[in-house]
Amino acid sequence: MAKNSDRPRDFDAVLGGQTPPPVGGVVLGGMEGLRRRFAASIVEERVAALSDALNYGDAGIDLLVEAMNEREIIVRVTAYKLLQNVSAAKAKKAIARGIPLNIGDRIYSVYKSDISYGDDWYYITDSINQYYQKEYPLYKPGIDRSDKNLYYITNPEDGMFKYYDDCEPKLISRHLFKESAEAEAVLFHAVRMLEVNISDIWRxxxxxxxxxxxxxxxxxxxxxxxxxxxxxxxxxxxxxxxxxxxxxxxxxxxxxxxxIGFNRRLAFVHEDIINKKAYLQPQGNL
Structure with missing residues (x-):
């Protein structure tokens, strides 16, 4: 038996104790320990457990595949990113459609504000409405027409976004985390402040x-x-x-x-609540 076999290893869970483990605590190694860690009620602990899953071979991959269907979006995203580094067929199959989104999830879209002439000044439009969303929808049907319930989230590369009407904001990116979307919008706003003809814009x-x-x-x-x-x-x-x-x-x-009164932004974030099961095929920072 290996020396100090009663001590927990890096990827083990400890049953019945705190850190350091008490005398009499039971060390759970292998997949049993990993699954106990993943069953924790604290999301951060569940994510940390997934980060170790690839140390357990096929069994760890299976756990990541299961995690793609978990309730918390951060768990699904973590599993997706880890499976991207796995060449096994079951891993590729699990992520082929993208990150699964559940009803109630939120998605944050970054838009480039429109600047259009209005008879006297140029005006900034930094929001979208229901008519815009009807013209440029959030969802698109899957390629497999046999599955009428398969939907994807649209992205800037889709054909519908290549021919905007005048006076309309332009989609830049989709995000699953508000912080990432807001950071990109702030950066894009800053860059555009250096480019626009300020003297013509209404304040x-x-x-x-x-x-x-x-x-x-x-x-x-x-x-x-x-x-x-x-x-x-x-x-x-x-x-x-x-x-x-x-x-x-x-x-x-x-x-x-x-x-001095420029109360509108040159880029903005729009939040949508997912109302049907769909997939997001990530592009860039989530």
Whole structure:
């Protein structure tokens, strides 16, 4: 018998104790221990157990395949990612359609806001409505027409998204985790702030900050500009914004964007609740 065989190994579960295990605790090794860990009520512990599954060969793969049907989305996603690294036929079959989504799951879509001319100014559209979703639906039927209940989540590469009408936001990506979607939207908004022609975009007045003084703001933030006698405040604000654009100063540009009344975002997140069983074929960060 191996030395210290009563001590738990890296992938073992301990029955009847805490860490370190008490005298008399029972060490559960192998798949029995792994399955006990996976049966834990705490989601983080279940995910950690899956991370060790591939150390147990075919039995571990079987557990990952089972986990693809679990209630928690993070468990399904973890199993999917791990199975992507497995060449066994049963692993490839389990992930062939993508990540299974259940009724009640949430999906977060990142959109590029539309900027369109409206007779006097350019206006930002940073939301979608039911008419948009009818034209560009969340679901598409599976290729196998014999299964009428097989649906997939649409993605930016689908043909329907290649021919947008004017004045409509554009789908960028789909995500299963809100944090990932919001991070991408923030980044995309920042990049677009450097690209748009700010002087033509409508801003909401009055300024959201009462008694906001842009001269004082420039002085406080070491922006070496002042409003000229023959310059309207609107013109000066635009000049400051364009200067920050040219300098690629995203931090100050983002501050001023909101301070002077640009209350809309150049990219945004839309949340949908899944109302039918479907599959998401991941593209990029979930």
């Amino acid at each position: 909401d007045y009055p300024n959201p900050i009462e008694n906001f003084n842009i001269n004082e703001w420039c002085a406080a933030n070491n922006v070496p500009l002042t409003c000229q006698d023959d310059e309207e405040e609107f013109q000066f604000e635009t000049r400051v914004l364009q200067t920050l654009q040219n300098e690629k100063n995203l931090e100050l540009l983002g501050q001023l964007w909101e301070l």
